[in-house]
Amino acid sequence: MSSDFTIGQVVLRKILEQEDITINTLGIQLGMDRSQTLYDIDKGKTQTISLKMAKKILAAFPYYSRSWLLSGEGEMLIASPQKPQNAPQEIKRQTLGSRIVQTLPVIPIEAKAGIGKGFLYDRDCLQDVVDVNSEYDTMEVVLERETSDRYKLFRVKGDSMTDGTFRSLCAGDIILCREVYTEDWSYGLINTRSPYVVIVIEEEGVLIKQLTKHDKKNETISLHSLNSAYKDLTIDLKKVRAFYYVERLIDRHIYEPYQN
Numbered sequence: 001m002s003s004d005f006t007i008g009q010v011v012l013r014k015i016l017e018q019e020d021i022t023i024n025t026l027g028i029q030l031g032m033d034r035s036q037t038l039y040d041i042d043k044g045k046t047q048t049i050s051l052k053m054a055k056k057i058l059a060a061f062p063y064y065s066r067s068w069l070l071s072g073e074g075e076m077l078i079a080s081p082q083k084p085q086n087a088p089q090e091i092k093r094q095t096l097g098s099r100i101v102q103t104l105p106v107i108p109i110e111a112k113a114g115i116g117k118g119f120l121y122d123r124d125c126l127q128d129v130v131d132v133n134s135e136y137d138t139m140e141v142v143l144e145r146e147t148s149d150r151y152k153l154f155r156v157k158g159d160s161m162t163d164g165t166f167r168s169l170c171a172g173d174i175i176l177c178r179e180v181y182t183e184d185w186s187y188g189l190i191n192t193r194s195p196y197v198v199i200v201i202e203e204e205g206v207l208i209k210q211l212t213k214h215d216k217k218n219e220t221i222s223l224h225s226l227n228s229a230y231k232d233l234t235i236d237l238k239k240v241r242a243f244y245y246v247e248r249l250i251d252r253h254i255y256e257p258y259q260n
Contacts, residue, residue: 172253
C-alpha cells in the first residue's frame with residue numbers, strides 16, 4: 001500500500017472503481033442522507049473505514065472482505081460481485097479538477113402535493129437516477145465536486161417573483177439551488193447573499209419566495225413575493241420537507257412584460 005494515501009482512501013477508491021460509481025451514488029446505496037462522511041475519507045480527513053461504515057458497506061455489498069475494509073490488507077473480495085437488479089444506475093459525469101459536469105433533472109416549481117417525494121425528500125435509496133431524469137427535462141451544470149450532492153435545478157412557474165425589475169425570476173427561468181440540511185436550520189436561515197429560497201412542503205408542493213425572517217424560537221419563516229398581488233406567508237418549519245437557497249440563474253426564459 002502506498003504511503004501517499006490513507007487506508008480509507010485506498011479502500012474507498014477501490015470500491016468506487018469496482019462498482020463503477022461516484023461517491024454520491026455510493027452514499028445513496030448505503031442509505032446515507034448526505035455523502036460528507038465519504039468525502040472526508042476520500043480527502044484523507046478520516047483515515048480509515050470505521051466499523052459502522054464497514055457494516056453499511058457489507059449490508060449493501062456483502063462480497064467485500066470485512067478485514068480488508070478495516071485494514072486495506074488481504075483479499076478485497078470474498079465472493080463474486082453481483083449487483084442487485086434494482087440497484088440505481090449511475091449518471092456519467094465528467095471530472096474537471098475539483099469540479100464536475102453533472103446532469104440534473106429540472107424540477108418544476110408548482111403547487112402539486114407530493115412532488116419530489118423520494119427524490120427531494122424521503123429519499124429512496126433504490127430510486128433509479130435514470131428514472132428520475134427521464135421524468136423531467138435535464139440540463140448539464142458545472143458544480144464543485146465535494147458539494148455536488150446538495151444541488152438541484154428548478155424551473156420557475158407563475159409570476160409571484162416578477163416585479164418588472166432585474167431582480168425578477170420569471171416563468172420558465174431555470175435556477176440552480178443549494179440544499180440546506182435540516183440539522184443546520186437551527187443556526188439561522190437568513191442569508192443576505194441568497195435571499196431567494198425554494199421550499200418543499202409535502203401537502204402544497206414546491207414554492208419559491210424571498211426569505212425575510214426566520215423566527216428560531218417559534219420555528220417559522222416569513223416569505224415574500226416580489227409581485228405585490230401575492231400576500232406574504234408565514235410557514236411552520238415543521239411542515240417543510242426540504243429547503244434550498246437560490247444560488248444563480250442558469251437559463252433566462254423569454255417572457256412577457258410585467259403588468260400589475
